[in-house]
Amino acid sequence: MSNTSQIENPAWRPTRVSDIEINEVADGYIVYQQAADRVHYLNHTAAILLELCNGKSAFSELPQLLREAFDLSSPPAAEVRECLDQLLREGLIR
Amino acid sequence: MPRSAAERGPDPLNYVETFQILACEFRIETDSEAIADRLRYVVQHASQDHEITDRVAYQIASQRNDLLLREDGALIATEHSTKTLLETLFKRIQERSFAAVPEYVRIHAASGVYAGSLFLLVGNPHAGKTTLAIALLASGMQMVGDELVVLRNGLAAAYPRKFYPREISFDLLPGLKDIAPSLPRVYGADGGRRMAVDPLTFNRPWQIARLAVGTIFYLDPNFGGRTSASPSSKVDMARLVMEQCAPPRSGRSDWIGDLCAMVNGASVHRLAVGELGSAVTVVRDCLRTGPTSG
Numbered sequence: 001m002s003n004t005s006q007i008e009n010p011a012w013r014p015t016r017v018s019d020i021e022i023n024e025v026a027d028g029y030i031v032y033q034q035a036a037d038r039v040h041y042l043n044h045t046a047a048i049l050l051e052l053c054n055g056k057s058a059f060s061e062l063p064q065l066l067r068e069a070f071d072l073s074s075p076p077a078a079e080v081r082e083c084l085d086q087l088l089r090e091g092l093i094r
Numbered sequence: 095m096p097r098s099a100a101e102r103g104p105d106p107l108n109y110v111e112t113f114q115i116l117a118c119e120f121r122i123e124t125d126s127e128a129i130a131d132r133l134r135y136v137v138q139h140a141s142q143d144h145e146i147t148d149r150v151a152y153q154i155a156s157q158r159n160d161l162l163l164r165e166d167g168a169l170i171a172t173e174h175s176t177k178t179l180l181e182t183l184f185k186r187i188q189e190r191s192f193a194a195v196p197e198y199v200r201i202h203a204a205s206g207v208y209a210g211s212l213f214l215l216v217g218n219p220h221a222g223k224t225t226l227a228i229a230l231l232a233s234g235m236q237m238v239g240d241e242l243v244v245l246r247n248g249l250a251a252a253y254p255r256k257f258y259p260r261e262i263s264f265d266l267l268p269g270l271k272d273i274a275p276s277l278p279r280v281y282g283a284d285g286g287r288r289m290a291v292d293p294l295t296f297n298r299p300w301q302i303a304r305l306a307v308g309t310i311f312y313l314d315p316n317f318g319g320r321t322s323a324s325p326s327s328k329v330d331m332a333r334l335v336m337e338q339c340a341p342p343r344s345g346r347s348d349w350i351g352d353l354c355a356m357v358n359g360a361s362v363h364r365l366a367v368g369e370l371g372s373a374v375t376v377v378r379d380c381l382r383t384g385p386t387s388g
Contacts, residue, residue: 021329025336027347030354032329038358039332041351 006094007085010060014053014084014093022050031092040090045070046083053093059084111137115191115254116198116244117147122183124154126161128176135280135290136184140238140254140300148194152183191253192343198244199349202338205252206230206237208381211308212250214243215365216338221313222367225263226377231296232267233374238293238302245352246342248359249304261287266370309361309381310335316366321373323363323380331362 006012021032029047031040042050048069052062062084063075087093109130111122122137124130153164161179163171165186173179192200204215204227215223224240231237239252240259258280264270270291278290293300312326312334326334332354342349363380367373 023329023333025350027350030329030332030350032327034327037328039328039354041348041354043348 007059007081007088010058012059013055013057014059014062014087015055016050016053016093017091020092033091036091038090040092045079046087049080049083050087050092053084053087109133113137113139114142114144114146115187116142116195116251117144118191118194119146119149120187120190121149121151122154123152126154126156126176129154129161129180132176132180132280135278136180136256138254138256138292138300139294140252140292140302142251142254142301143303144195144251148190150187150190152186154179154183195244195246196344197342197346198246199342199352200253200340201243201245201250201335202241202340203243203335204237204240205243205250206235207303207305208236208308210305212238212243212252212305213309213311213377213381214250214307214360215311215313216335217313218338221315222317222373223313224257224259225266225370226313226367226373228257228259228263228267228270228291229370229374230377231257231291231293231298232270233378235374235378236293236298238300245307245356247352248306248355250307250356251304252302254302256290256292258288258290261289264289307356307360309363310357311363311365311377311380314364314366316368319366319368321368321370321376322366323376324366326362326364328357328362332357 019033019035021034023030023032028044029042029050031042049062049066052065057065063077063080066080067075084093109124111133113120122133151166155162160172160174161176162169163173163179163183170186171179171182173182201214201216204223206213215226217223227237227240240257241255242253243250244253261279264274273295274289279287280290281287310331312331335357336350336353339353365376
């Protein structure tokens with residue numbers, strides 16, 4: 001079970017788990033967790049966010065990185081939080 | 095409730111058929127006996143749980159040597175040949191039926207119901223889906239479709255249409271030869287003759303309902319060999335099923351999420367389809383207990 005309390009810590013550096021297989025499809029990623037034998041679909045935004053979960057960027061920095069990537073007028077903080085929460089719950093990041 | 099047979103109404107359009115496909119109800123009126131006869135090949139009367147949201151009326155009227163096709167009063171085709179007119183009509187019916195459910199993913203699969211869940215037989219054309227579906231139906235299984243399944247929000251349903259086994263495949267289906275002479279025949283897109291069959295042909299109920307998918311079989315032809323089943327990883331099954339999918343007409347991009355959720359919730363098997371009798375046994379065993387070999 002993932003510890004979703006990390007989402008409350010701005011200094012948390014989300015990191016993609018190692019035992020997943022990423023398959024690029026037209027509208028995002030299909031991610032396979034071999035141990036759980038489960039497949040997940042990530043849309044473009046979630047796929048980019050998963051790529052940004054490299055252990056180098058802090059949780060609090062991710063909205064700004066997405067703002068730059070998509071040329072948005074403001075950092076999508078709520079959307080990033082929701083998406084990371086879901087990735088955590090699915091066990092795709094830690 | 096769909097009407098169960100062609101009705102004779104007032105002239106001049108004196109043959110009337112009314113039937114449901116998913117959320118769309120179709121009414122066809124014609125003054126042509128040839129058209130009325132051919133409607134037997136395609137009109138189905140499956141019981142369905144979709145609420146009807148759209149209604150479409152077609153009129154097919156003879157005029158000198160032509161047949162005029164009207165959709166909701168508007169002339170959409172003038173054809174000389176019955177065959178061409180019916181092709182146009184059925185294409186329109188399919189388009190309108192899918193337009194009424196624009197969020198649905200379409201999956202190229204035969205389907206049946208087992209223990210309250212749907213099971214799918216997915217595969218490429220000529221993988222044996224229809225022949226196996228008919229064999230399962232004849233063996234007592236509750237088969238509901240042989241070609242298409244629609245999926246939305248975790249629930250799937252067979253697209254209501256008759257099963258169209260190729261005439262030559264009847265040699266593989268003992269017990270059907272006796273009823274074959276009475277079945278309507280139609281020429282498929284490949285030019286081969288096909289029969290029109292459905293559960294009602296076997297005096298069985300035909301109820302199409304939206305259900306969770308409990309088991310998915312992906313059919314690999316092994317004709318002439320033995321039938322066997324083997325487990326598949328979810329990611330392999332997701333890839334294979336995706337190849338047999340058409341995205342929703344609405345263009346929503348999260349349909350792959352629907353597909354992944356369906357695969358995650360199902361028991362998944364590769365089925366090498368060889369001898370038909372053992373294929374029926376293997377499918378039944380998988381549905382009961384998990385993958386086995388036959």
